[in-house]
Amino acid sequence: MRTTFIGLGIMGSPMAANLVRAGFDVTGYDVSPGPVERLAALGGKAAGSVPEAVKGADVVITMLPDSPQVEEVAFGADGLLEHGRAGMFHVDMSTVKPETSIRVAQAATIKGIRPLDAPVSGGERGAVDGTLSIMAGGAAEDFTEMRPLLSVLGTTIRHVGPSGAGQTVKAANQLVVGGIFGLVAEAIVLLEASGVDPAGGLDVLAGGLGGSRILELRRHSMVRREFAPGFRIDLHHKDMGIAIAAARRAGVALPLTGVVAQLMAAAKAQGHGSLDHSALLKVIERLNG
Template sequence: MNIAFVGLGIMGGPMAANLVRAGHAVVGYDVSGERLNALAEAGGKAAGSVAECVAQAETAITMLPDSPQVEEVAFGPDGLLEHGRSGLLHIDMSTVRPETSRRVAQAAAVKGIRALDAPVSGGERGAIDGTLSIMVGGHADDVEAARPILGALGTTIVHVGPAGAGQTVKAANQLVVGGIYGLVAEAIVLLESSGVDPAAGLDVLAGGLAGSRILDLKRHTMVKRQFTPGFRIDLHHKDMGIVIAAAREAGVALPLAGVVAQLIAAARAQGLGPLDHSALLKVIERINA
């Protein structure tokens, strides 16, 4: 299949490469020439604009930082809705506001373009390994049409509802992930302050009811204070804003979400934005300094 891929960053780059390995013809666009070169080295082709990228595509995937970038790519004069052909399947795998996904889907339908919101969980490792969890919002027929493509990117692909529903599920995911990082950080501080080896302590926790993917993947690097970004604090801060806005729209109180959002905001205010979200440990340490 001819696939356009717009946004070749930490997540999008390896995802596009996996599509090439799966046998698809992938044309990519990114503002970074270095990222375009990486796609070309993986067997894809580089485009000079969004319009050029999507012109011949049967499917267009976007993986962008936030709602403004998705809206620019979708609605701009050089954008996907202006230059994508009728029948195009647009899969937005960015994490954005649910209302952004609904707006894109409504405008796409007018152009004869099928739109899905399909944000992912699994981080950089999942993008590289093709083991992402993908939560998809949109029409059921379009989801089924997308499954062969999504199958090259993830192992869990679930249709969760109409347009925007994927983004709501992703917001819930980011709430849970942020909360667990905060609790693991507090556990490390408690263990170390009590004279207990945190590595041994977390090994026990990982094998019991407290076990989680976060403990499996990040407990060793957190104990070693290694915060190379797989998913940056800056992006998680943006995601928690989506969580709080979604809660307000739904008319529900999420008190723990407020605490998690404030911890992540504190991390960003302390200059930790470029680090991995496991760097919440630094915030808990500073509270106790």
């Protein structure tokens, strides 16, 4: 299956590499040449533009930062809808607004291109290990045909509804992840202020009812104040905006989500946007002097 991967960042690079290792014929494109060269060194192919990357592809996967980049790659004069062939799949694994996915899907369908919005959760570690959670919106038959490919990238793979539904589930995921990071940060501050070893305390929490994947993967690095980005504050701040907007459209009140969104906004405003989202700890520390 001739597969094109557009967007070789922190998440996209290891995902594309996993497809190469699984035997897929992968062509990569990114605005930065370095990741493309590294993919080619692994056995993939390099493209210098979107039209070159899309030409002859059976599947085009996009993994881009936000809605404007997805719209540019989809709708631009040199975009995939202009140069993709009828019958091709477009699997957008970016995290964007649900209405962006719906608009792209509608335009793709007119062109005979088969769209799925399939955002992911699991961070850089999940991308490297091929253990991502993938939530897909679109036609059920298209999801079924793409499942073998998606199974190379993730272990929890679900069709959650029509176009845009994957992005709504991802918004729910991000509000939960952000909330847990905020609470873990508060737990660390409480333990340290009380003279209790935070590492030992969080070890206990991780084994109890409060245990979570976040505690499993991030508790020690948070205690050590190591915030190398697996998923940046800048991106999570964007995602919380998507969650708030989705709540408004659905007509529901999500008060805790609102607080988490403000904490993410504070982290970005304090200059922590390039750090991992576990750097919410810096905001809680600053609140406490």
